[in-house]
Amino acid sequence: MSANKSSKRLAFLPLAIFAVLCVFLLKGLFSNPNERESALINKPVPEFSLPDLYNESQIHNKQTLIGKPVILNVWGTWCTTCKYELPYLTKLRNEYGVKIVGVYYDQNHAPAFGEFADVKEIRVDVRNMLGQLGNPYEYNILDLDRTLSLNLGISGAPESFVVDASGVIRFHHMGDINERIWRDKIAPIWNEVSQ
Amino acid sequence: MIPELGNFALFIAFAFSLLLSIFPLIGLRTNNLKLMQLAPNLTVGLFSFTLFSFACLVYSFLTDDFTVLNVAENSNSLLPIQYKFAASFGSHEGSFLLWLVMQSGWAFAVVLKSKSLPPEMRTRVLMVIGWICVGFYAYIITASNPFDRTLPYFPVDGRDLNPLLQDVGMIIHPPLLYMGYVGLSISFAFAIAALLSGKLDSTWAKWSRPWTAAAWAFLTLGITIGSWWAYSELGWGGWWFWDPVENASFMPWLVATALLHSLAVSEKRNAFKSWTVFLAIAGFSLSLLGTFLVRSGVIVSVHAFATDPSRGVFILILLALVIGGSLTLYALRSGAIKSVGKFSTFSRETMLWANNVLLVAATIIVLLGTLLPLVHKEIGLGSISIGAPFFNQMFTYLTVPFALLLGIAPFVRWKQDKLNKFLTMPAVVGVISILLSVVWLKLEFGEVKFYAALGATLGLWVTLFTALEYRKTASKLGVSKVPLSHYAMALGHIGIAFVIAGAGLTSQYTQEKDVKLWPGDSAELMGYTYQFNAIKDVNGSNYNGWAADISVYKGNYLEAELLAEKRYYPVQRNTMTEAAIDDGFTRDLYVSLGELLPDDSWAIRIYVKPYVRWLWLGGILVALGGFLTLFDRRYRGVKLAKQAGANV
The missing domain is CATH 2.40.128 (Lipocalin)
Incomplete structure (x- = not known):
């Protein structure tokens, strides 16, 4: 009789173990294992010192970037989606006075592959494209060796960061910014940091 | 238009799954045969509409319809056409739709192959599948719809399929693996149906066996191809990395292997019955758990998938309902299961019991190794990682007794056998295996490394015993009378021998x-x-x-x-x-x-x-063994019908 009872209790053991497991899985769901997003959000913009796209002798750094809320936009002329978002970004600059700084990411520059970017050619391409589609940028930082992009944890282009006046990253968006994205995701944060 | 049709078909399939989960239940309660007989028809509808929906998704990929978000994010107009096809299940949403195609496809196969089952049992099995489907279809429709549009702002071109996935492995590995994962739901449905009916005699084990063997064979093949793919595509030169995603597929395999053997005991000897039911539940539960781990992003892996907690919560709720529900049912009903088959301490039964103990121990090791880092982090002890050395060491320990028993077990008789019969032959075979492997390694590599010699010896041991056992059976029954399932077993065991020897040699001499x-x-x-x-x-x-x-x-x-x-x-x-x-x-x-x-x-x-090829050769042999059992006479139609009829 008692043997039967204990085997009955044993039958509940898998259920109990599974219940405990579920608790951990639920907790695990809400703590990002990569901590990638949280590592960026509410952290200061990484330090950098990089030349202007048009003028190599002009150096931009974190101090020249901050002071006013800014959207840091990683892009390149090679990137189709970037082309698509340029007109809307330009509209943001012209109509709402949003300060947008470009981080120019050149995909062809791959020293390990024996390929080096031709900065003069990039400048021509950039001028052509911005001339056609609109220029949303106050200035462009040339991140040829991708040090800034790497520190920002870029995984593709376009990606944008909302940085507040004190230099803290408040929002990270992967993909293009369009009217819907701006309205639903970015505008609330932008309005908050602009006040 | 086509994506909308696909979406609509998915909703209709969802409706079918709802009906499948309700009407047969009412039929069973009221003993209304007409309602019960709706189950097969509903299943056919479920499968047809799901298949149509998947075809619509494939069409969207092949025609570069970038207004579909899923296509825009996972394909590109320049992608070669075979990878456009593969990209249709390369994303989270698409892979879930593939899962549903297979889930309903297996159910459809049950409809085709179960005409001989008693109508109540058939209805119950299909109803259980219907319950599972309701959850999955609800998930795909609400949280993971593959037909979501990018309109009105659609991109001119897609973001391309991850280059890692642009390989022939991507076209065959996920479907095979999913066939295995989902196939285990059939063993699960049989077990739950048996628990619900309270009729846990040996017949359900007989019905469940071919389905388990089929699912297990697919799983074996899927894992083997995954390993080969990692080796050839990732460029790391390894063949098994103990990555959480690999572990997620390995755990159901281990349990399904145990289940396959335990089902044999349940069917032939009417023993281990409660345990077999538990394994059937555990096999599918681990498939689901594996999918959750892979797709929710709870655990970091080289197989990076997008993370989205809201989806994770949905899957976790599904998991809790399916696994929690079935384990509760098991806890309440398994007490009533009586195993009547008696056996002594040295018998085929105890051998297979040892097989189960070792396989379950292996499963627990993999489960702990995979989940411990998560638990460790969540209770605030910081991040740890459990890597290959832990698993390799543990599996080396487990493989030795496993292989030794694997060689002898087929020789041991059911019910009772004499231990002293088993002293001379193993000693002779053991000595031969050791000598052969030492000579082999010395001649080929010039030096004999311990773990390589161990792998080679165990491989030879299993192979020699399998050959001897075949000779014995053939001389007893006559070569033409040896049943196909016997060849299947031999093939499976020799496959394992190849894997063990290959693993030992390649890891030591590379x-x-x-x-x-x-x-x-x-x-x-x-x-x-x-x-x-x-x-x-x-x-x-x-x-x-x-x-x-x-x-x-x-x-x-x-x-x-x-x-x-x-x-x-x-x-x-x-x-x-x-x-x-x-x-x-x-x-x-x-x-x-x-x-x-x-x-x-x-x-x-x-x-x-x-x-290194021996690893995959072995895996393929094992899978072939699994498929071969399906052609055994016992599982082909008529005879089964008579037996089943007689048992009811």
Whole structure:
């Protein structure tokens, strides 16, 4: 009789173990294992010192970037989606006075592959494209060796960061910014940091 | 238009699954045969509409419809057509739809093959599948719809499929693995149906066996191909990384292997019945858990998938309902199961019991190793990682008794056997195995390494015993009378022998070397000369890059011409190493191209991997064994119908 009872209790053991497991899985769901997003959000913009796209002798750094809320936009002329978002970004600059700084990411520059970017050619391409589609940028930082992009944890282009006046990253968006994205995701944060 | 049709079909399929989960239940309660007989028809509807929906998704991918979010994010107009097809299940949403196609497809197969089952049992099995389907279809429709549009702002081109997935492995590996995962739901449904009916005699084990064997064979093949793919595509040269995603597929396999053997005992000897039911529940539960781990992003893995907690919560709720519900049912009902078959301490039953204990121990090790880092972190002890050394060591310990018993077990009789019969033969076979493997390794490699010799000895042990057992059976029954299922068992066991020997040899004798070569140079490894002839440009439709042309000589004999590539995929801005491999029965020659160094030389990694093919050869043999059982006479129609009828 008692043997039967204990085997009955044993039958509940898998259920109990599974219940405990579920608790951990639920907790695990809400703590990002990569901590990638949280590592960026509410952290200061990484330090950098990089030349202007048009003028190599002009150096931009974190101090020249901050002071006013800014959207840091990683892009390149090679990137189709970037082309698509340029007109809307330009509209943001012209109509709402949003300060947008470009981080120019050149995909062809791959020293390990024996390929080096031709900065003069990039400048021509950039001028052509911005001339056609609109220029949303106050200035462009040339991140040829991708040090800034790497520190920002870029995984593709376009990606944008909302940085507040004190230099803290408040929002990270992967993909293009369009009217819907701006309205639903970015505008609330932008309005908050602009006040 | 087509995506909307697909979406609509998915909703209809969901409606079918709802009906399938309700009407048969009412039919069973009210003993209304008409309602019960709706189940097969509903299942056919479920399958048809799901298949149609998937066809619509494939169509959207093949026609580059970038207004569909899923297509825009996972395909590109330049992607080769076979990968456009594969991309349709490369994303989270698409892979879930594939899962549903298979889930309903297995249910459809049950409809076709279960006409001989008693109507109540058939209805119950299909109803349980219906319950599972309701959850999954609700999930895909609400949280993971593959037909979501990008309108009105659709992109001109897609973001391309991850280059890692652009391989023939991607076309075959996920469907096979899913066939295995989902197939285990059929064993699960049979077990739950048996629990619900309270009729846990040996017949349900008989019905469940071919389904379990089929699912298990698919799972075996899926895992084998996954391992081969990782080896050939990832460029790391390994074949098993104990990555959480690999573990997620390995756990259901271990449990399904145990289930397959335990079902045999339940069917033939009417023993282990409660345990077998538990394994059937555990097998599918681990499939679901594995999917959750992979797709929710709870655990970090090289198989990076997008993370989205809201989806994770949905899957976790599903998991809690399916696994929690079935385990509760098990806890409440299993007490009533009586195993009547008696057996003594030395018998086939105890051998298979030991098989189950070892396989379950292995499952627990993998489960702990996979989940402990998560638990550790969540209780605030910080991040830890449990890596390959832990698993390798544990599995080495487990493999030795497992292989030793595997050799002997088929010789031992059911019910009772004499231990002293088993003293001389194992001693002789053991000595022969050790001697043969030592001579083999000494002659081939010049030195005998312990773990390699262990693997070779165990492999030979299993092979010799399997051959002896076959001889015994053949002489008893006559060669023509040996049942197909017996060949299946032999094939499965020899496959395991190949895997064990291959793992031991390749892990001990593989040599790798990082060399720095200018075109025209050569390097030596294990008697092979790797001659770096030239570097070439390569251009594919959606990539470009470099290829190193390398000839491998053994003495003056040209063994292989290899082209190791480094590809650059502009859309995803990804660099991929395409290793070049010359495969052979006893060795693989492997070259992977590294970076161009500042002095115009190239970093190149070369390997010689003895017997690495045996791992996959073994896996394929095991899977073939599984498929072979399906053709055994016992499982083909008429005879089963009579037996089943007689039992009811």
